[in-house]
Amino acid sequence: MSGMIQCEHIVKKFPGVNGDYEVIKDISIEAKKNEILVLFGSGQCGKTTLLKVIAGLEPVTSGKIFINGKEKTAPGPECGLVYQTTVLFPWLTTMGNVEYGPKMRGMSKKERREKAQHYIDLVGLRGFEKSFPNQLSGGMRQRVGIARVYCNEPDVLLMDEPFGHLDAQTRYLMQEELERIWQTEKRTIVFVTNNIEEALYLADRVLVMSNCPAVIKKEFKVDLPRPRDYTSPEFLRLRQEITSIVDPAEL
Amino acid sequence: MKKKIDVTRIIMGILAVVLFLCLWTLSTREGTTLGKLMPGPGEVFKRLLKMTHTNIGSLTIFGHMLNSLRRVLVGFFLASVCGILLGLGMGWNRKCEAILRPLFELIRPIPPLAWISLAIVWFGLGEGGKYFIIFVSGFANVTINVYSGAKAVDPEVIGAARMLGCPKHRIFTSVVLPSSIPYIFTGLQIAISSSWAAVVAAEMVRSTNGIGWMITAGQNINDMEQILAGIIVIGVVGFLLTTIMRGIEARLCAWSRV
Amino acid sequence: MNQNKNGTKDNKxxxxxxxxxxxxxxxxxxxxxxxxxxFKSTMLPSPVKVFGTFIDKFTNTKPDGATIQVHTLASLKVALSGYLIGVGIGVPLGIAMAWFRKVDCFVTPLFDLLRPVPGIAWLPVLIVFFGIGLLSKAMVIFLSAFIACVINSYSGIKNTRMVHLWVGQTFGATRSQLLFKVAIPTALPMIFTGLKVALGASWNALIAAELLASTKGLGFMINQARGIYRPDIILVGMIAVGITGAILGYLIELLQKLVMKRGWRQ
Incomplete structure (x- = not known):
């Protein structure tokens, strides 16, 4: 069986003042069904661009992307993206944001309300259905972002440093939450982060990426039992191993 | 702590207004030069009360007020509808922008009240000309604001909508329109006050009733009390109109406040 | 590169x-x-005719007794005198109202009484006081400009970030230094917005004032032309008003660029 996501030789260039600027250089990725694939890399190494390309929000310069066997050319509901800073619809309530996808597909009001409520409960936002994004905290907004994408039942979830802007405490909490949500309803997730602990806590596989232009340096398989312990010897050993191959100059 | 500050504010405010009224009364007392030209606040207030049950020209003060309000609301409504449509069109569709923007920019520098004479030539002395002037006064304000609103739509949000399965042809109603709402209201807010100013000016130039007419009529018969009473009514109605708009805005745009 | 080329091609x-x-x-x-x-030419003259009249108006004093330059200068004189006084009083007052609490508490309620009354509504009162000369018209324009200047300078100063003031304070700035080095520079964009809004308002009020009480000026010219069914002159007047207003607006824009060229982000 071929993977849920298949990216073949993706190249992405942006036009610049001094000729083209290469952001992604020949990347091929494959993710299996219900796998959490973490792209780990420091700073501005084109990870966001890679996710946008996979989501169809940016056109590729060359290469091909297949989601669930179908070629991806335009953004659509089969690929859900959770943004770095939540791009929620500010004029919609939590409920409105979460039920947006099903509504666009023409699902009846009763059905989509139930469904949205299910996911709002799942991310732990019961009681905040009627709040607007500007009334929610950063962590809560990210939860809405996750619920919104989950509720749309995409084949693939793409997460672009979703917890990057949260404080350390909330970040740990959200990592645990994401794991719990994923355990309840498994999905294929591509998760981008620059935090090594986050990567190891969540990943089935970690792809270490190098800086601009982005290429994949090395792949690590993580098969520690879930939920993982940040202080277990295996965890620390893997952490050490990954740190050692990241070029300190890039950090 | 905060409440205490508010109290001093209110006291100071009342003090200021009272002082102003005292000054007005004193300077217009009998025998002064200003007193010959201007009535005191008491007289104006008495006149205002009297106007509620006796006619000025053909109507009571409420009749004049309703006439002016009707004109404003008709013109304002037309201006809002056209302004919102044009603004959204220009902001969202580049072809629409390329075609209509230069025409709009040609007309925009002309002050709305400069249209009065042309309006009279085109629509005669009746209501049509007044509606037209009010329309012109509100229209540009609404258009400009809605236009910048539709231009300011965050492309990330459009991307998010596409990613969640919103088809291309529905982006407009599902993203552009709602995210422009705060801008629409800014435009409407400015438009309602300039429409109110326009109706006063238009009625001053040509009319047989309305608040604007009331003050020019006062000027013609040298009746200062009537002029000042008219100005007070203009101020109160103007204040109410903007307050109502602000109230509607606060309800509909709660999500956009930081 | 491809996209870039498409972009310029699209723009063209x-x-x-x-x-x-x-x-x-x-x-x-x-x-x-x-x-x-x-459309008959007494309703809507053709663009050719309007253009012809426009050129003709530079030398022809009929039917309103003066050429277009004379009218424009007369209008400018009234408008600018009112406008400049309005700016000269409005901007400092707005700043003072926002900066000094006592002024705010005392003057703001009075200002709020004045604010909802459009400037033109005061014309009859002013005519009784000053007659139909330059002074009463200039006062109407003064009021229109004044209100816009106060509102914008006031909210400009009120928008000063507290953090910036605190930074100033920790460096030991005096209260007047805080006002001139922190608050006013922050408020400048808003103040300039106020100047532009005030310009539009005064120009608008000027035309209305001239329609009502005048013996020269562009508004007067327009009004005379209506009386004798010469819409071509009305349109010429409107175009002249529009162009003059646009030039004045451009001058303010230029002034803003000059004043704010150092270190202001757009």
Missing amino acids: KYILMSICSVLVFLFIWELVTDVLGI
Whole structure:
């Protein structure tokens, strides 16, 4: 069986003042069904661009992307993206944001309300259905972002440093939450982060990426039992191993 | 702590207004030069009360007020509808922008009240000309604001909508329109006050009733009390109109406040 | 690179569309007036005729007793005197109202009483006081400009970030230094917005004032032309008003660039 996501030789260039600027250089990725694939890399190494390309929000310069066997050319509901800073619809309530996808597909009001409520409960936002994004905290907004994408039942979830802007405490909490949500309803997730602990806590596989232009340096398989312990010897050993191959100059 | 500050504010405010009224009364007392030209606040207030049950020209003060309000609301409504449509069109569709923007920019520098004479030539002395002037006064304000609103739509949000399965042809109603709402209201807010100013000016130039007419009529018969009473009514109605708009805005745009 | 080329090509296409749009507009205007005669020239004169009248008005003093330059200068004199006084009083007052609490508490309620009354409504009162000369018109314009200046300078100063003031304080700035080095620079963009809004308002009020009480000026010219059914002169007047207003607006824009060129982000 071929993977849920298949990216073949993706190249992405942006036009610049001094000729083209290469952001992604020949990347091929494959993710299996219900796998959490973490792209780990420091700073501005084109990870966001890679996710946008996979989501169809940016056109590729060359290469091909297949989601669930179908070629991806335009953004659509089969690929859900959770943004770095939540791009929620500010004029919609939590409920409105979460039920947006099903509504666009023409699902009846009763059905989509139930469904949205299910996911709002799942991310732990019961009681905040009627709040607007500007009334929610950063962590809560990210939860809405996750619920919104989950509720749309995409084949693939793409997460672009979703917890990057949260404080350390909330970040740990959200990592645990994401794991719990994923355990309840498994999905294929591509998760981008620059935090090594986050990567190891969540990943089935970690792809270490190098800086601009982005290429994949090395792949690590993580098969520690879930939920993982940040202080277990295996965890620390893997952490050490990954740190050692990241070029300190890039950090 | 905060409440205490508010109290001093209110006291100071009342003090200021009272002082102003005292000054007005004193300077217009009998025998002064200003007193010959201007009535005191008491007289104006008495006149205002009297106007509620006796006619000025053909109507009571409420009749004049309703006439002016009707004109404003008709013109304002037309201006809002056209302004919102044009603004959204220009902001969202580049072809629409390329075609209509230069025409709009040609007309925009002309002050709305400069249209009065042309309006009279085109629509005669009746209501049509007044509606037209009010329309012109509100229209540009609404258009400009809605236009910048539709231009300011965050492309990330459009991307998010596409990613969640919103088809291309529905982006407009599902993203552009709602995210422009705060801008629409800014435009409407400015438009309602300039429409109110326009109706006063238009009625001053040509009319047989309305608040604007009331003050020019006062000027013609040298009746200062009537002029000042008219100005007070203009101020109160103007204040109410903007307050109502602000109230509607606060309800509909709660999500956009930081 | 490809995208870039497409971009400039697109832009050219849109500019071409804009030019065509204006031309088509003029063409249709000409078509429905001179060519097909749908509108009589006493209702809507053709663009050719308006242009002709415009040129003619530079030398012809009929029917309103002066050439267009004379009228424009007369209007400018009234408008600018009112406007400059309005700015001169309005901006400092707005700043003072926002900066000094006592002034705020005392003056703001009075200002709020004045604010909802459009400047033009005071014309009858002013005429009784000062007659129909320059002074009463200048006062109307003064009031219109004044209100816009106060509102914008006030909210400009009120928008000063507290953090910036705190930074100033920790460096030991005095209260007047805080005002001149922190608050006013922060408020400058808003103040300039106020100047522009005030300009529009005064220009608008000027025309109304001249329609009501005047013996020269562009508003007077427009009003005279209406009386004798010469819409071509009305349109010439409107165009002159529009162009003059646009030039004044541009001058303020220029002034803003000059004042704010150092270190202001747009």
